[in-house]
Amino acid sequence: MDTVETTTPRPHQESAAPRPVGESVTRLDAHEKVTGEALFADDLQFGPNMLYARIKRSPHPHARILKIDASRALALPGVKTVVTGQSTPGFIGLYLKDRHIFCTDRARFVGDPVAGVAATTEEIAEKALDLIDVEYEVLPPVLDPEEGVRPDAELLHPELGSYEVANFIFPQPGTNIPNLFKIRKGDVDKALSEAAAVVHHSFRVPHVQHVPIEPHVAIAKVDERGRVTLWGSSQSPFAQRNLIASALGISQADLEVVAPYVGGGFGCKAGVSMEALAVAIAMQVRGRPVKLRLTREEEFYTTFVRQGLVAHFTMACDAEGNLTAMDNKFFWDGGAYAEYGVNMTRGAGYSSSGPYDVPNVRTDSYCVYTNHPVGGPMRGFGQPEMQCGLEQCINRLALEIGMDPMEFRRRNCVKEGSNLVTGMKMHATGIGECLEKAAEAIGWGHKDPPSAPHKRRGKGIAAMWKAPAMSPNAGSSAWIEMSEDGKCTLGLGGQEIGQGTFTVMAQMAAAALGIPYDWVRIASPVDTKYSPYEWQTVASRLTWSMGNAVVAATKDARRQILELVARSWEETPEDLDIVNGNVISAKSGRSSSLKGLVVYGLARPGDQGWIGGPILGRGSFMPTYVTGLDPETGQGERAVVHYTTGAQAIEIEVDLETGRVEVLRGASAFDMGKAINPDLVRVQMEGGLVQGISTALFESLQLQDGVVRNPSFVDYRIATSADAPRDMQSIIVEVPQDDGPFGARGVGEHSMVPTMPAIANAIHDALGIHPGAPPFTAEKVYLAMVDAGLVK
Amino acid sequence: MREAHPGLPDFDYVRPASLEEASRFLAENPQSARPFMGGTDTFVRLRDGFWKETRYLVDVKNLDGRAEITFDPRNGLTVGAAVNMNQVVADPQVRAHYPLLAQAAHRVASYQLRTRATLIGNLCNASPAGDTLGACLLFGGILRVHGVEGFRDQPLAGFFQGPGRTALQPGDIATSIRFPLPVPGSVGHYEKLGRNVLSDLAIVGVTALGHPDSSTASGHRFHLALASVGPVPVILRDLLTQAPLTPEALDEAAGRAMEACHPIDDVRGSARYRKFMVRNLSRRALNRVWEGLQSGHCCE
Amino acid sequence: MAHHRISVTVNGSVESVDVPSNMTLLTMLREKLGLTGTKNGCTAGECGACTVFLNDEPVNSCLVLAVECDGAEVRTVESLARKGKLDPVQQSVIDHNAVQCGFCTPGVLISARALLDRNPDPSEEEIRDALVGNLCRCTGYVRILDAVKDAAQVGAASETGGSR
Structure with a gap:
């Protein structure tokens, strides 16, 4: 597999970037977004077999759950299942596995999911929530982070020391501190005492919410063998596959996440927020798609907020x-x-x-x-x-x-x-x-x-x-597949959330391969079963990281094409180039369209068989140097x-x-x-x-x-x-x-x-x-x- | 925690054939039937879990002849119950004779909401933050109400009884509102402060109306209506009747408005801030009106 | 709960639909007719993603009952392009990069088209006012304002005057 050199400019590149890199080409997704054709997760059709889920949530910021009685809810016609934390005891989390899909023994915020209902309509599911009886023992809450670090503060996660955690996160067991990060550089006290001017100020920055115009939505379906398909508005199809599969104890290969266009993310659709709820509920009603969509109100307090x-x-x-x-x-x-x-x-x-x-x-x-x-x-x-x-x-x-x-x-x-x-x-x-x-x-x-x-x-x-x-080793991968006429489809796992990444990736692929921009298609929607791995669409990392993978994949395809043509023309690949969709030779002046050869290969002279085959470029990128x-x-x-x-x-x-x-x-x-x-x-x-x-x-x-x-x-x-x-x-x-x-x-x-x-x-x-x-x-x-x- | 539902609760949509039928049905089902017009407030409240006892929504907007604005040079303006806010904003007669009403209606929410929101609905909804309540009150609006006993006139004075509470009884349907001719030379202004520049609910709204009056020492008379600073609109009448009409006198009148209101703290603003804003926006509104009176132009 | 058989013209086609009393126009469009271009962002008439034409005026379809639309004419984003030709405001939105995630876009387009239909040469202030009920979290709005302004000029130049 090709990897990317860590130098610019690229070897085949002149001093200026090759077209269309650096050009403000029209977005690939603009046309379908102005006509209403672009599909978002809630637009997907699942037919009358689909069930609707709603979530029973804690009204208390902190409470012990003593008893959940769902019998009245289950008796309501149309209700197919009620799920509680008992059926999903595993832990889930990106850097620190500190939560359950549904609360087990405690609820820790107003809105914490206590139970989930699937029913034939959203209205019935909603009505069933009122019929679930939950008995709580209200516990004192921690409502301020500076209170929370005090030694006498109520402990919210007494099990903190036993949680699985990434090696660059430093939880402090026995406290409310799941991470403490310290910098000690130089001699601060000395510098302060010698300073010409010192200022000291404190700030309280409030919580805010991302407010994507599209609320969260997820549809999950589990087959009889326990294999899961999850459709959702997601910045992180692969992270969701990994985290949910781990929490449920199934193979990542048996969980497929399909992620159409995202109607705004800004981070709140990264990692796993509500998607695991839909999967956990669907587990209990095998064979039926289960749709969970959040109301705007739930969007404000039940998914991620900015701390x-x-x-x-x-x-x-x-x-x-x-x-x-x-x-x-x-x-x-x-x-x-x-x-x-x-x-x-x-x-x-x-x-x-x-x-x-x-x-x-x-x-x-x-x-x-x-x-x-x-x-x-x-x-x-x-x-x-x-x-x-x-x-x-x-x-x-x-x-x-x-x-x-x-x-x-x-x-x-x-x-x-x-x-x-x-x-x-x-x-x-x-x-x-x-x-x-x-x-x-x-x-x-x-x-x-x-x-x-x-x-x-x-x-x-x-x-x-x-x-x-x-994560220091967050990786990206990409593939590029050629069609008969020389146009190509670019496979990637990063998500188009409005930032224009599909467009930018197509530009990079076109530039690196040597074909016009409008020859590139994106294999969408992103689907973990068919799309190459991408860690998450977060951290402003796609242009850089996924871009490196796309360039690597494209160069892999380019190398295959040039080697094929070089063999056929009895020249060396170094003398060949692809310009505007044509292979050209600087040495012989020969030129050939990509058409045909990228799928069918080239005939040997005198009808003596064939060389080449379908071109498929692949590339990956992972930073290996973060310590x-x-x-x-x-x-x-x-x-x-x-x-x-x-x-x-x-x-x-x-x-x-x-x-x-x-x-x-x-x-x-x-x-x-x-x-x-x-x-x-x-x-x-x-x-x-x-x-x-x-x-x-x-x-x-x-x-x-x-x-x-x-x-x-x-x-x-x-x-x-x-x-x-x-x-x-x-x-x-x-x-x-x-x-x-x-x-x-x-x-x-x-x-x-x-x-x-x-x-x-x-x-x-x-x-x-x-x-x-x-x-x-x-x-x-x-x-x-x-x-x-x-x-x- | 708000318990907003994904959709509307169960109810039966009822469209009566006549006002009589509508009033009878509403009176017979005082707890379970609600009239609605544009529904912009009704549906939101139902979805939010208010009015849990509602079983019937009675559509009263398509009853005959109620989507009209008429102006009569002797009797004034009549706005039918089905007239939406955009129609009020755009109507030439309203703009010519009651520009304050058009200005206030324009400040309600967004264009697409105003396609459905009605002036009568805004009044019957009786939100303390309602943008048009002040103008309607200061223009002396009189509601035409159809009840089980037939039609009656219901002046807006005394109509508002608290947030969401009015003098309407079960079976009552407001069918139109009539505004007498304004005093010649009247000038009005609506000053609204929301969190956003446009479209928000009022943290404070000040409606001012002034007109020449030969019986006062100042030669004028001013009135204020204050929104979002009490359970019902706060009205101050007959301001600035003393001579001379100086900037200091306007300041003092604005100060009286500040003293007259007793706002509360809520998510939109504190009582302390609201008091200041009542004073400052009243001053601003009175000044705009005074400028208009002096220039002889109605101002918006 | 009562159900109603209504007849409604949607994007030029007469539809006979069975709707429960509490179904909104938005839900009918999306779930009964499969017209998913119209989006649900808040169900409370605040975000504007569900804006459609109802009898030629823009409304929040989440705040209209389907049953109220008996006999009415509804037009959605799917109706804006004619025979493969984009409405000038659609083309202008593309040209100005005024679309990002695209979720608010259908509602924005309806509000913009409605504005240009009633006012072919709006000022920037009028455009801002007409779009204040369409929340967008991606673009920062100014590209949208420019797109509508330019679409007005295109409309004026071609004297087509909109989609009606």
Whole structure:
């Protein structure tokens, strides 16, 4: 099998990337999405044999389950089965196996699945829920991560020490801490005592939800031999296959996951959230498809949420404005189960200096169990929350010593060769350029008058970095199959969730093979039975990792084609090339269409048989160079594969009469190594900026005693068409990634990472008030102005 | 925890042939039958698990002659019960004579919701956050109600009794609302603060109406209606009748609005913030109205 | 619960459908007629993914009872393209990269088409207002606004004036 060299440019490549890499070709999926033909999981048809599932959920944040009596529910006509934790005793989880599919002895959050019903209609299933009698013994809840780490706190997972865990996660048995990640670099205390300026601030970043417009849906069917098919809206078909099969004690080969288009994911459809429930229920009604779809309300509190964070920062610099020390404490509200969230704690830890060169860093990043909704991955994977406070502190420190915040950042930002917090050496990066270009785009340093006397204007900037947070050996694979006319089908296991990955993969395949873009088809939907392995569609890793696999597969096919033609023409493959779908020889000037030869091979002269055969290219990629980090110091050779860096600069106006913050313009500049499709990169930046603005201004899950008080669009507001700023500039910076396809690295998540602090810094610039923790609602800003005496 | 269901609960859809039949059916099933028009609020509440006793939904919007807006230069404007919000917004007569009503209707939710939402439905729903309640109250709206005893007029003053509670009795169906002619020269303005710029429910909504009045020292008379700051709309009448009409006088009137309301804390906003916003938005709305009165143009 | 036999014209074709009282127009389209282009995002009239034309006006089909549509005319996203030719607003959405995950897109297209039918030359403010009931989590909206604005110009240039 072909693997990818870790150098760019590619061997067959000139100085510029081959077409259509670098071109803003039309999305492959656009046409079917505007006609309504594109199929999403809930659109699949299963016929009248299908059953509908609904879930009985705990109304208590923390309770012991004493008794479940389903007899009344089972007696309801149309109810086919009621499933409880007794039938699914196994553990499930991505990095830490700390949850059951259904609760067994305890419920740990409001919404924890206690039982599941399958019935002939969704209405009957729903009615049956009221007929399931559950007896609880209510237990005291843990509702704050800083309370949760206290020695006398109620233990939510007394069995923590016995859970199966990945070797880079460090649970603390006997506590509510499923992961503690530490950084010890340099001498922080000494640096603090010698500093010219020190700032210390704390932030509470609230829980938010991903809010894909498509709610979760899964359909499961189990045959008489126990083989499972699962159709779902999924970012992670292969991870789901693996985790659910493990939990059920069946072979991964006997669980097939089919994943059509995803109507928005942002992380909440990664790993396993509700899909295992459908499978567990389907186990009891063999042969019948069972559909489980979440209501919008369930979407808000029963699937993954973005964890809350309590963060304490102390940071210092010298008189010249060089950062000298950071002392960080993070308490992540991991929620009831931290199977996935534990790795955010780690990601925040190994990125805890922000994108800065800081010689002395001490970080304690605690993941803490609470009786809140389950914290899971969300676009940015901990970085928006962590850098929200960090980038506000950077701003304060700059102002404290009288430096321009942009200049302060440029001076301190990481550069090639910087010694990072983990001891890893920084690769080449364009963060300085991103800062300069973003600042320039909004006229940094120049203050325009407000649009009305009752308004104030301000500008803010924030830098960011983020590495793909994943298992160190997360792999990708791909195949490419040729059809008779030379067009091809590309098999891949990464998912099209709106980011345009199918398009970008087709571009890379076309470029690497030497065929037109419109000759490439994607084998979709992704189906674990037929598609090649892909770890998960997360971490902004597909363009880079799956792209490497696609290039490898394509080069494998290309090699086969060139060897075939070379034999036939009695030339050497090195003298041949494929250009625009034709094999050409630089030496002899011969040319041949791919048509026919890629399937039927070529005839030997004189009717003396054939050579070749159907061309099938295959490739895989797995980073092999990420090393472990010391549990006490967080130091190691290479913590991550790479960092994508960037910056945002934002101009706002605050209405002094209402406190409303309006974003007038926002400039995003990110270094994605190489923009395979520049316009798709720009729309990622725009969409991320608006999602960032939405979380900065509107969004929080209002938790009270473990209950989400606003689980609906009525009271969980997201940005609408009226809230998006007209003026969004998206700037592409390209410092090539040495192990990326065509020099590319990911950029999907990054554009919402710096938005909250950039807006906070702009609010400070406008009002002289530090708004602190998001969301910076009109109410929060107005009352802060009242408290500061700015308005009466 | 909200118990929103995936779909609507069981009920029988009933479409009576006449108002009489509808009123009789509703009166005979006071607990189990509910009238509905656009359904935009009814269906959401049913799905959310409210009104568990509902067995019949009675569609009262297709009864004769109820989808019309008529204007009579002597008697004013009549809006039928089946008239949707978009029709109110776009109607030339409404825009000419009651622009405040069009402005308030325009601030309800989204275009596609306003295709179904009706003015009468908004009133009967009696949400404290209702965008159009203030305008309807300040224009002196009188509902035409059909009950088991036949038709009667029901002034909006006294109609609202609490969140979701009105003076309507079982069997009552509001069939239209009539607005007398506004005082000549009236100017209105609706100032709404939601969390988003558009489409949200009001954290605070302030409706202001002013008109020339030769009997007052100021030569004018102003009225305010406040949304989302009490169980029913808070009305302040006959403001700014003293001379002179200075910015300070407008400020003071806005301050009176602040004193008059007693909002609560909820997920949308705190009582403290709402009080400030009642003052600031009242000031803004009164100023807009005053500017309009001075320029002689109705403002929206 | 009562069932009703209704007759409804969907995308130009007269359908006779048996619907229970509590079935929404959305469910009827998706589950009775197999027209899955119209999406369910919230079932509460907030997200707009289920927007369809009902008697030529856009509605949230999750907030309309199927039985109320007896005798009515319904048009969904599947009706926008005619004989393989995309509606100008569909083409414009493609050209502007105004589609990402695509789940809000059918509803956005209906709202946009409805706007252009009643106002062939909308201002940006009018476009924002017309789309405020269509939530999109991917695009950041501005591409959609631009797509609708350009579709209006295309419509004006060709004087076709929309799909009616």
